[in-house]
Amino acid sequence: MSDHITEESNFSETKEKEKEKEKQKEQDEAEDEELRKLLLSDVQNLPSTPPSAVESNFAIYFALDFMKPRHDQYVYRHANGLCVIGLAPSHVAFKDEGGITAIDFNVGKSDRSGVKVTGKRKKNAQHFESNTALCKVSTKNDSYIVRCCVKGSLLEVNQQLIKQPELLNASIGKDTLLL
């Protein structure tokens, strides 16, 4: 007799648990729906080409004919004062046949690629004037000195360019970073 009763109560217990699980699942699904609605709330008028990260976060400057004709460089200046220096697409080096073939950071008194800046206070960062040489880019027949064009302290250089100078020939290619 008692077995029958326990069986029944077990049965109703599992039914209860199932109901609870269903409820929980519904609740979770409802929450997910709400979340999705929120996530997609601003997708009404999306531009066909949004501004790039550089355009949104930096002020873009160009230094044209810097110290020598056709030596065109760009400076991306962030609101926090850091600058990214690079060769503008109109730089004379890109006009040479084959484009840029090598980059050498060992100019002036030290190898710029060997600089090790550490810590929040940026210890060991070298002070540069606007005419200090950053690096030398070489093409098949020529080489050009790239200068700093702003005054500041050098934080890092783009090491990738040493091994893969052809990156500069593509549309992306930053050169160095300054404080």
Place this chain on the structure above:
Amino acid sequence: MVRQDGYQFDSFSLEVSIPPLILQNEASLWSYMQSKYGSEPWFREKIHTGCVSIKDALKFSLINPLEKLLDCKSSLCPFRIRLTYTHTKASEGVAKCSDNGGSCKRRKTGESDSIGEGTLSSSVEDESFDFSKLFPKSENEPCNFSYNCSRTPFYFGGRYLKYSRNVSQTRWIIDDERMGEASVEEIIGIKVLQACGGDNYKFHAAGREDIDVRMLGPGRPFILEVQNTRLVPTEQFANDIEKMINKEENKLVRVNNLKLVGSDGWNLMREGEGEKQKQYAALVWTSRPLKDEDFQQVSSLKDLKVAQRTPIRVLHRRSPLEREKIIHWMKMETVAGSSQYFLLHLCTQAGTYIKEFVHGDLGRTHPSIGSILGCRAEILQLDVTDIKMECFLT
């Protein structure tokens, strides 16, 4: 004065501070007695049964009348009443103690007496110093007396959600101008502070998000510390405050599961902060239309290792380092019928910079979504959808 300030309490804890001069006199008397009667048996017996120090005697005599006056019992509790006795004559012993190798590390100007008490009590323990040399001189001036009362801080724990892309997590003011229209800490802190009559608050959160990033899902755990509350907060109080904050018209911030927490709240929040995973949803644009293979490729990457150099946007205040982070999984879904916009869901290790993972930060984060798909990628908006931590979930 206790009533004047509007303190609500049902018990109090008494602290008494007496001038170093008295301690010094007590100590010199004691060492004198020790040297004179040290060998006597009755003296040694007295030491064993225990002698009451001047400070304790004073406390005992004060507690009963105070209990009657305030109509409640004294016990170890958050509400503290502090009675400070000071004397204009600084103690001679203080100078001698500090020379005697006493470590007086905190030399606060204008607080010489309170330091004096500290060094003296530590010197009294150091039996090598012979106090009997300093003879108590009879004093004619009475002590100065001052009192104040305060409460030890209360802690509220919970989770917050941020619906606005113009609200920072903490107060952010540059050159006297506020950035953003409000801050999460102020929205929550000011309400709580006013409701329980505290002096000030401190907001501690488990991690943070940018001002233009929304915090959705279950929310981010936080602890709000409130100092010197006049009222005693209860569970009901916490519930009421939570409802009040969530009823706000502009719906910038929401609070869930607000309740009083003890010291275990800290441990829950800080435990494994660096390992906890976070989940995000980002609206991403790619420079070329995407196909099914691209979606498959992204979904197939599990526990992807990413090397992130300190992003340029924070490089001015953080060390230049390369940090390896893990992207546990990713999932992409199309959006608004476009082939170049999609919603990227991802789950990452704590400390990963999501924006830089999408656009690559000029090559300083590698790999990035752009490098994986072989095109340019930009992030338009970011939302935090889950903080996988155990605390404050109910």
